[in-house]
Amino acid sequence: MSTLTQEMKDMIATQQCFVGTVDAxxxxxxxxxxxxxxxxxxxLIFSEGTGGAxxxxxxxxxxxxxxVxxxxxxxxxRFVGEAILHESGDLYEQSAAMSVKMGxxxxxxxxxxxxxxxxxxKPGPTAGKKID
Structure with a gap:
């Protein structure tokens, strides 16, 4: 498992993230x-509101x-990993409450x-290279 640095955490907190998946x-x-x-x-965690692709x-x-x-x-x-869906339980309820509070x-x-x-x-010769 890879570890986020403080710089990465700050960027996630302040910039738009895009999530990529693939279908069957x-x-x-x-x-x-x-x-x-x-x-x-x-x-990382995000709320899935649309139920789309x-x-x-x-x-x-x-x-x-x-x-990001x-x-x-x-x-x-770019962060790559396995995703786990939570449709109920404490983590879901806490995140749902946060979503509602944010409108x-x-x-x-x-x-x-x-x-x-x-x-x-980062642009240049290292772009796309695995760093952790």
């Missing part, structure tokens, strides 16, 4: 997930890729991503 035929899907945040040093792909077992970039400083990261509807599910790899999205 390998067709890619990318969606902005405004609720993406750090759950632990090794995991991202949700269906994760239900089917798709691995997940999360990209800060265009102002030309830096970014969003109660989510269909909460998704936890256990990070297996971290790649840099």
């Amino acid at each position: 035929d390998g067709y890619p899907n990318v969606a902005p997930k405004r609720s993406t945040r750090v759950l632990s040093d090794n995991s 991202t949700y269906e792909n994760i239900k089917r077992g798709s691995k997940v890729s999360v990209a 970039v800060n265009r102002d400083i030309l830096d970014g990261y 969003m509807p109660k989510p269909r599910a909460v998704v936890v991503i256990n990070i297996a790899e971290i790649h840099t999205l």
